[in-house]
Amino acid sequence: METIDKLDHVDLQILRTLQGNARLTIKELASKVSLSSTPVFERLKRLEANGYIKKYIAVLDAEKLNQGFVVFCNVKLRRMNRDIASEFARVIRDIPEVTECYNVSGSSDYLLKIHAPNMKYYQEFLLNVLGTIDSLGSLESMFVMDEVKCDYGINV
Numbered sequence: 001m002e003t004i005d006k007l008d009h010v011d012l013q014i015l016r017t018l019q020g021n022a023r024l025t026i027k028e029l030a031s032k033v034s035l036s037s038t039p040v041f042e043r044l045k046r047l048e049a050n051g052y053i054k055k056y057i058a059v060l061d062a063e064k065l066n067q068g069f070v071v072f073c074n075v076k077l078r079r080m081n082r083d084i085a086s087e088f089a090r091v092i093r094d095i096p097e098v099t100e101c102y103n104v105s106g107s108s109d110y111l112l113k114i115h116a117p118n119m120k121y122y123q124e125f126l127l128n129v130l131g132t133i134d135s136l137g138s139l140e141s142m143f144v145m146d147e148v149k150c151d152y153g154i155n156v
Contacts (some may be wrong), residue, residue: 007052010035012156014043015052019153022056024120059152067115070144071122074108078137085109088135097125108140119143 002031007015011035017024024032028042058125062068066154077084092101092112100113116122130136 030137066117069116071114072142073112073139076137077109077135084135
C-alpha cells in the first residue's frame with residue numbers, strides 16, 4: 001500500500017471532496033478539482049485500488065428509522081487471550097445493533113456503539129444478547145443525550 005507521501009494535493013482534494021459528497025459524478029468531481037474527467041477517473045481508481053477509499057455508504061438518520069437511542073458500552077471480558085478475543089469479535093460482528101466495536105486499552109477491553117429504539121429495548125438486548133456471551137465479565141453503559149459532533153470523514 002502506498003504511503004500518504006505518495007498522494008499529491010489533487011489526490012487529497014479528491015478525497016476531501018468525496019467525503020463531503022460521494023455521489024458526485026466523475027465529471028462533477030473533475031470540475032471541483034480542476035482537472036478533466038479521464039485523469040480524475042484514473043486517480044479515483046488508483047485511490048480505491050490502494051485502499052484509501054474503503055467503501056461508499058449512505059449516512060442514515062437513526063431517529064427517523066427508530067434507532068436513535070444510542071449507547072456506548074464499555075465491555076470487560078472475564079479473561080483475555082487470542083482465542084477469546086477472536087471469538088468475541090466474531091460474535092459482535094453478527095449483532096446488528098452493534099454498529100461499531102473497538103478493542104481499546106484502559107480499564108475496558110472493548111468499546112461498543114449500539115443503536116436501539118429505546119431504553120426498554122436496550123435492557124432486553126443486554127439480557128438476551130450481550131448477556132449470553134460467555135466471555136463477558138462486566139459492562140458499563142453510557143447513554144447519549146445529545147450528539148454534539150458526528151463527522152464521518154477524516155482530516156486529510
